[in-house]
Amino acid sequence: MNAETAELRVAFVGLPNCGKTALFNRLTGSRQKVANYPGVTVERKEGVFAAPSGRRYRLLDLPGTYSLKPTTLDEAITRDVALGRVAQEPRPETIVLVADATHLPLSLRLALEVRRLGLPMVMVLNMSDVARRRGFAIDREALSRELGAPVIETVATRSGGADALIAELERLAVPTQPALVASAWQEPTAEDVTATHAEAARLLELSGYREPLRSRAVAVADRILMNPLSGMLILATLLFFVFQAVFSWAAWPMDLIDAGVTALAELVRGALPEGPLRSLLADGVIAGVGSVIVFLPQIVILFAFILALEDSGYLPRAAYLLDRVMGSVGLSGRAFIPLLSSFACAIPGIMATRTIPNLRDRIVTILVAPLMTCSARLPVYALLIAAFIPQREFGVFNLQGLVLFVLYFAGVASALLVAWVAKLIAGGQNNHLLMLELPDYQWPNWRNLALGLWEKTRVFLARAGGIILALMVLLWFLSTYPAPPVGATGAAIEYSFAGQLGKALAVVLAPIGFNWQIAIALIPGLAAREVAVGALGTVYALSGDEEAVTTALSSVIASEWGLPTGLALLAWYVFAPQCLATLAVVRRETNGWRYPLLMLVYLFALAYLAAFVTYRVTLAVAG
Amino acid sequence: MSSEALQDAAPPESRRLTALAVGERARVALVLADDPISRRLIEVGFVPGAFIEVIASMWPAADPLAIRVGGSTFALRRHEAERIVIT
Numbered sequence: 001m002n003a004e005t006a007e008l009r010v011a012f013v014g015l016p017n018c019g020k021t022a023l024f025n026r027l028t029g030s031r032q033k034v035a036n037y038p039g040v041t042v043e044r045k046e047g048v049f050a051a052p053s054g055r056r057y058r059l060l061d062l063p064g065t066y067s068l069k070p071t072t073l074d075e076a077i078t079r080d081v082a083l084g085r086v087a088q089e090p091r092p093e094t095i096v097l098v099a100d101a102t103h104l105p106l107s108l109r110l111a112l113e114v115r116r117l118g119l120p121m122v123m124v125l126n127m128s129d130v131a132r133r134r135g136f137a138i139d140r141e142a143l144s145r146e147l148g149a150p151v152i153e154t155v156a157t158r159s160g161g162a163d164a165l166i167a168e169l170e171r172l173a174v175p176t177q178p179a180l181v182a183s184a185w186q187e188p189t190a191e192d193v194t195a196t197h198a199e200a201a202r203l204l205e206l207s208g209y210r211e212p213l214r215s216r217a218v219a220v221a222d223r224i225l226m227n228p229l230s231g232m233l234i235l236a237t238l239l240f241f242v243f244q245a246v247f248s249w250a251a252w253p254m255d256l257i258d259a260g261v262t263a264l265a266e267l268v269r270g271a272l273p274e275g276p277l278r279s280l281l282a283d284g285v286i287a288g289v290g291s292v293i294v295f296l297p298q299i300v301i302l303f304a305f306i307l308a309l310e311d312s313g314y315l316p317r318a319a320y321l322l323d324r325v326m327g328s329v330g331l332s333g334r335a336f337i338p339l340l341s342s343f344a345c346a347i348p349g350i351m352a353t354r355t356i357p358n359l360r361d362r363i364v365t366i367l368v369a370p371l372m373t374c375s376a377r378l379p380v381y382a383l384l385i386a387a388f389i390p391q392r393e394f395g396v397f398n399l400q401g402l403v404l405f406v407l408y409f410a411g412v413a414s415a416l417l418v419a420w421v422a423k424l425i426a427g428g429q430n431n432h433l434l435m436l437e438l439p440d441y442q443w444p445n446w447r448n449l450a451l452g453l454w455e456k457t458r459v460f461l462a463r464a465g466g467i468i469l470a471l472m473v474l475l476w477f478l479s480t481y482p483a484p485p486v487g488a489t490g491a492a493i494e495y496s497f498a499g500q501l502g503k504a505l506a507v508v509l510a511p512i513g514f515n516w517q518i519a520i521a522l523i524p525g526l527a528a529r530e531v532a533v534g535a536l537g538t539v540y541a542l543s544g545d546e547e548a549v550t551t552a553l554s555s556v557i558a559s560e561w562g563l564p565t566g567l568a569l570l571a572w573y574v575f576a577p578q579c580l581a582t583l584a585v586v587r588r589e590t591n592g593w594r595y596p597l598l599m600l601v602y603l604f605a606l607a608y609l610a611a612f613v614t615y616r617v618t619l620a621v622a623g
Numbered sequence: 624m625s626s627e628a629l630q631d632a633a634p635p636e637s638r639r640l641t642a643l644a645v646g647e648r649a650r651v652a653l654v655l656a657d658d659p660i661s662r663r664l665i666e667v668g669f670v671p672g673a674f675i676e677v678i679a680s681m682w683p684a685a686d687p688l689a690i691r692v693g694g695s696t697f698a699l700r701r702h703e704a705e706r707i708v709i710t
């Protein structure tokens with residue numbers, strides 16, 4: 001093995017939220033999720049990076065931890081990797097101990113613990129830009145001497161900000177012997193922890209470490225944002241504003257896309273002769289995929305808020321504000337961040353439950369995660385709201401935004417209710433863990449925000465052009481063949497496979513007000529929720545007369561369904577477990593079919609119940 | 624661990640972190656109990672002699688609390704803060 005081809009295995013270890021993933025992304029060019037709160041990275045992530053010299057490095061990004069004695073599953077991963085205890089995974093040859101330069105004491109204590117692993121170590125003072133700006137002082141040479149390891153500075157969020165780390169890695173020799181499994185290592189005791197605290201304080205003293213006083217602005221911000229009264233008011237206003245913005249700012253770009261899609265369909269209709277190809281393109285592809293793509297602006301606006309909030313450091317404070325509510329239904333304070341992630345998508349949310357130490361708490365959090373309205377549900381809600389809720393303003397409130405807020409809130413409220421029922425059934429102790437670090441505030445990094453939004457757009461469009469397109473084509477076939485018998489009177493789709501299946505299902509769904517078109521749309525919606533919107537687009541394009549084809553889908557369903565059906569479908573979607581990928585992740589995270597099946601059954605039952613009640617009540621009230 | 628059990632482990636006159644009002648400062652004397660929660664409290668800096676300040680507390684029962692210690696801020700539930708004896 002020569003130096004050109006040898007790979008050095010390097011693991012990133014550090015406290016939560018010190019910038020390990022940002023550094024990893026900077027070196028490897030990956031786009032792993034980075035956010036200003038603890039518990040974002042919950043599994044090991046590997047990446048390869050080639051230095052200018054040609055030497056290659058295999059980098060491991062690990063979950064953050066305060067010590068090598070884990071209390072949660074994600075922290076255990078970090079310890080096991082560092083000790084070489086993971087099967088199929090050779091022990092890393094070097095540890096990069098990433099520290100937040102503005103929170104050195106705890107990082108240095110961890111460094112002392114990690115030093116005892118006996119691996120070469122490089123200590124990185126990340127966030128050195130913030131440290132410098134705020135007036136932290138440290139003599140790196142002195143610290144390096146005392147620690148017996150190189151100490152360098154990085155700014156992970158700046159291009160070129162990790163060059164010093166690259167240079168330091170290049171200086172390391174590739175060991176000729178593979179690193180041994182650390183069998184002699186012993187878990188640090190409570191006395192060890194106190195001793196390393198004292199030692200870290202001594203080293204900081206020797207290196208002239210000085211920390212500025214807490215800034216007045218931050219103290220005032222905390223006083224306002226974490227005050228029970230003003231804090232809650234601000235949180236509620238903020239959430240409310242987000243939902244208003246999703247509706248009012250997205251209106252014109254959506255109209256633009258809608259016009260484009262309609263024009264394209266017209267074009268295809270004009271250019272192609274009547275026949276299956278024209279129908280496949282216009283009714284299957286354009287009407288189906290187009291009706292999903294229309295919602296891109298709303299998705300982008302929602303994520304712009306989510307990403308900006310994630311970077312700001314506000315979210316853990318929101319967790320603090322809502323902790324009482326979570327605790328009273330028996331949820332761990334640690335459940336807040338996983339549940340919040342579930343608003344983007346339940347899958348990362350369910351994985352983030354690894355940061356919850358207690359198994360029972362973790363299972364309950366997993367079970368209620370799909371009740372958080374994921375972004376794939378937004379197109380469904382938006383379509384139905386546009387169709388059935390009038391565009392009316394009440395002072396500053398827009399009625400459609402208000403209804404969207406209510407739907408999100410209904411999801412949250414039922415999650416709390418389900419957790420409370422789980423507490424009644426399963427019992428469980430009351431001492432749930434919170435112990436959440438509140439990071440410093442920080443302005444969103446605009447470049448990262450733009451990149452993050454681009455990434456979300458790319459994923460959304462890739463889904464539309466991939467799975468959604470494929471399902472639309474399949475649905476078009478099933479809805480077109482077999483062709484109707486000669487002399488048939490109804491629309492052709494009624495005689496197709498899909499039409500007959502839809503009519504069979506509609507018998508079960510009739511009590512909750514769903515017609516056979518909705519029944520057809522619900523099935524492909526199992527693969528991905530937003531597909532239901534595309535499916536409705538295709539189904540109505542195929543079954544409608546010429547006029548229905550050229551008007552927006554929302555106006556079609558507004559005229560075809562009554563208000564009770566529209567509201568019942570909204571209620572259905574608050575609960576319906578329409579996502580196979582989520583169930584697969586639950587199976588993996590809980591090692592079995594028990595909980596995914598439980599989730600499937602209870603969510604379907606709630607969906608049916610909610611739709612039934614909504615349908616009957618609206619019928620009775622609205623006539 | 625219940626607060627009664629914690630009571631037994633500490634000298635009766637000991638003052639807890641939970642006795643502090645928002646804005647008050649004190650020093651940590653010790654962390655009671657020997658379990659993962661107390662252990663993690665020690666790891667994040669609640670060691671004898673450390674200065675602490677209560678930054679915020681939530682209505683109605685002062686639960687949870689936000690505590691500043693060693694340059695970091697932590698949100699603690701009341702039963703967690705109860706383990707911290709102050710001087």
Ligand SMILES: Nc1nc2c(ncn2[C@@H]2O[C@H](COP(=O)(O)OP(=O)(O)O)[C@@H](O)[C@H]2O)c(=O)[nH]1
Pocket residue numbers: 014015016017018019020021022023033034035036037038039040041064126127128129130154155156157158310311445
């Ligand atoms: N200003 C500044 N922010 C940083 C730096 N490194 C990371 N961040 C931010 O710190 C937060 C935490 O970063 P992340 O990589 O998720 O930390 P991890 O939990 O250690 O993986 C994010 O909001 C990053 O944008 C840095 O060097 N300078």
Ligand SMILES: [Mg+2]
Pocket residue numbers: 020021022033040041062063064
């Ligand atoms: Mg990370």
